[in-house]
Amino acid sequence: MENQNLVNFLNKTLSNYFVMFVKLQRYHWFVQGKQFFVLHEKFEELYKMFGDDIDVIAERILMINGKPYATMAKFLEEASLEEANADHRETEMLTQLKEDFETIVKDIKEEGIPLAEEAKDEPTADLLIEYQSKLEMHLWMFNAYLADS
Numbered sequence: 001m002e003n004q005n006l007v008n009f010l011n012k013t014l015s016n017y018f019v020m021f022v023k024l025q026r027y028h029w030f031v032q033g034k035q036f037f038v039l040h041e042k043f044e045e046l047y048k049m050f051g052d053d054i055d056v057i058a059e060r061i062l063m064i065n066g067k068p069y070a071t072m073a074k075f076l077e078e079a080s081l082e083e084a085n086a087d088h089r090e091t092e093m094l095t096q097l098k099e100d101f102e103t104i105v106k107d108i109k110e111e112g113i114p115l116a117e118e119a120k121d122e123p124t125a126d127l128l129i130e131y132q133s134k135l136e137m138h139l140w141m142f143n144a145y146l147a148d149s
Helices: 004-030 036-063 072-078 090-118 122-146
Strands: none
Touching: 004 036, 004 072, 004 090, 004 122, 036 090, 036 122, 090 122
8 A cells, every 4th residue: 555654654643642542531530639620621621632533533544545453452552652650640640741742743743744745645634734733732731831840
């Protein structure tokens, strides 16, 4: 398949999004501290966003004649992110999320968009640019929150 590198990248992204979805669920359940109410709600917003995006990524892979990964074992094997390992401290959770979002953005910018452009796949490039923009907005918020930490 001539776009196999792009399919592979999208599957890596799908894997990272599954890891983020589970990580955000965990943080939503276990967050503690003075900002509990704010972060509990924010983590829910984010895991819902990742859940919606997971479906779109998998369907895009199918649209370009690929086969999306569909097992937790495969997601964990292919993801460049690690499962949640922060304890219940809000600053630690947000620092880990910030690093994960930075990793995904870097992957999109340096690998995904160039692969989509090389394949002349504008819809995939547009999708990746949209995700980059969303993640960068949340990175800005994480940085603002962590500024006093």
